[in-house]
Amino acid sequence: MPFSPHVLDNALGAVGNTPLIRLDRIAREEGLQCNLLGKLEYTSAGGSVKDRIAKRMVEEAEKDGKLIPGYSVVIEPTSGNTGIGLALACAVKVKRTPSLPNKGYSVIITMPNKMSLEKEAALRALGAEVVRTPTEAAWDSPESHIGVAKKLQQEIPGGIVLDQYANANNPLAHEYTTGPEIIEAVTATPSTAEKPSSGKVDVVVAGAGTGGTITGLSRAIKQKHNNGCIVVGIDPKGSILAQPEALNTADAGAMYVVEGIGYDFVPDVLSRAHVDRWVKTSDDDAFAAVRKLMRKEGLLVGGSSGSALSGALRWVNEDEDGRRIARTKGANVVVLLPDGIRNYMSKPWFLEMALEAEPSPLAGQIARILKPQ
Ligand code: PMP
Numbered sequence: 001m002p003f004s005p006h007v008l009d010n011a012l013g014a015v016g017n018t019p020l021i022r023l024d025r026i027a028r029e030e031g032l033q034c035n036l037l038g039k040l041e042y043t044s045a046g047g048s049v050k051d052r053i054a055k056r057m058v059e060e061a062e063k064d065g066k067l068i069p070g071y072s073v074v075i076e077p078t079s080g081n082t083g084i085g086l087a088l089a090c091a092v093k094v095k096r097t098p099s100l101p102n103k104g105y106s107v108i109i110t111m112p113n114k115m116s117l118e119k120e121a122a123l124r125a126l127g128a129e130v131v132r133t134p135t136e137a138a139w140d141s142p143e144s145h146i147g148v149a150k151k152l153q154q155e156i157p158g159g160i161v162l163d164q165y166a167n168a169n170n171p172l173a174h175e176y177t178t179g180p181e182i183i184e185a186v187t188a189t190p191s192t193a194e195k196p197s198s199g200k201v202d203v204v205v206a207g208a209g210t211g212g213t214i215t216g217l218s219r220a221i222k223q224k225h226n227n228g229c230i231v232v233g234i235d236p237k238g239s240i241l242a243q244p245e246a247l248n249t250a251d252a253g254a255m256y257v258v259e260g261i262g263y264d265f266v267p268d269v270l271s272r273a274h275v276d277r278w279v280k281t282s283d284d285d286a287f288a289a290v291r292k293l294m295r296k297e298g299l300l301v302g303g304s305s306g307s308a309l310s311g312a313l314r315w316v317n318e319d320e321d322g323r324r325i326a327r328t329k330g331a332n333v334v335v336l337l338p339d340g341i342r343n344y345m346s347k348p349w350f351l352e353m354a355l356e357a358e359p360s361p362l363a364g365q366i367a368r369i370l371k372p373q
Contacts, residue, residue, distance in 0.1 A: 004017070011091075015051040015054075015085070018039060018181065019043060019185075020040075020334065021299070022035065023038050026297060032333075033331075034326055034327075034328050034331035035331065036335065037333065037335065038299065038305075039336045041336065041337055041338050041339060045088060047122075047342055047343065049336065049338040050081035051081075051088065052177050053085065053170045053173040054085025054088070057170065057173075058089040058090065062093075069093070069105065070104070071157075071158040073108060073156050074106070074108070075161050076162060076163075077145035077148070079115050079259050079260045080120070080260070083111065084122050087107045087126035090128075091104070093105060107123075108128065108130075108152060113132050114257070116347055133145040139264050165267040165268060168269070175216040176220075178217055179224075187200070197332060198331050198332055200225065200332065201221050202226070202332050203334065204221055204230075205232040205311060205315070205333065205335045207260070207308050208262075208270055209260050212269045215270055218275065231276045232277045234278075234279055235247075235262055235280055236256045236261055236281055236282075237254055237256060237280050238254030240264060241266060242279075247278055247280055257283045277315065279312075279315050283303075283349070285310035286304070287353060289305075290302070291353050293306065300341045300342070301340055302341055302343050302344055304339065305335075
């Protein structure tokens with residue numbers, strides 16, 4: 001949890017305010033002259049960048065009178081993290097209204113099968129109901145997580161879908177919090193001989209699921225800080241969010257293991273006009289980058305953080321602007337790291353990485369010391 005000098009009212013006070021961290025060891029290994037900075041979202045109360053939108057969507061719906069304590073049932077299709085944020089928000093939103101028997105909001109999360117058991121467990125622990133849906137269902141089919149949420153909303157009295165795919169409060173949460181936090185951290189950090197800084201955000205790199213993060217970040221940084229900032233969107237191979245369209249065709253329809261990014265439709269809240277460049281990433285590159293973030297930087301991030309880093313490194317190596325930025329001392333390249341490894345501890349890709357790593361030089365020594373005499 002980020003440090004606060006004040007006592008917080010509840011867990012929602014510990015949403016966001018995440019640290020921006022130098023990734024110096026990776027930058028050095030890659031031969032970068034620029035600063036490589038990671039925005040570490042797993043320190044938020046629910047463990048991801050999506051806490052921010054959950055908090056804002058709930059609070060704004062309350063203001064609009066769309067959420068009624070003791071009556072409303074919050075139903076949301078999600079890859080899990082928005083659900084965790086909503087369940088957390090709804091857990092603490094219990095109203096002390098004596099006339100209402102059930103004073104909070106019930107939560108139902110619809111989530112594709114591919115999403116991790118850890119997310120389901122966290123959701124259930126927070127008191128949410130979880131409905132799994134077929135991963136391969138097209139977004140607009142009745143069986144998809146979106147279709148099932150719609151059906152439940154129609155049938156359950158008080159059912160309301162806040163709808164992260166279309167809710168303006170999704171990108172706004174990032175425009176008002178994630179973006180300004182990055183700008184503040186970069187501008188507040190002095191440039192020194194040892195750690196030169198341009199004093200501005202030169203590049204921001206983020207994956208897109210709903211697209212709320214990248215759209216909100218772009219709006220905040222370009223409109224209020226540096227119009228010349230280059231916004232790089234990351235889209236997994238098999239998804240269709242990248243532009244130009246030709247980028248998506250090579251791996252059309254491919255399944256990918258990374259969770260939380262990529263879709264088979266373009267959500268309303270994703271404004272691709274706000275993204276300057278797109279990079280397609282593979283699972284293998286993403287998981288190798290997760291390992292690097294753990295081993296070299298001590299950061300226990302999740303799979304899409306690896307996608308963001310591997311995409312950022314591809315961009316600085318392969319794009320003309322990327323190569324120019326990579327050679328520019330003090331240029332600030334910010335990579336958004338959306339969640340933590342807690343969400344993926346039982347996933348084969350992580351267990352292989354953690355438990356089947358190359359034998360440590362210490363292993364033989366330990367075996368010798370502990371061998372029965
Ligand atoms: N990474 C993870 C782990 C996520 O859960 C999400 C949200 N779907 C994202 C990245 C992408 O964020 P956004 O929906 O704002 O595009």
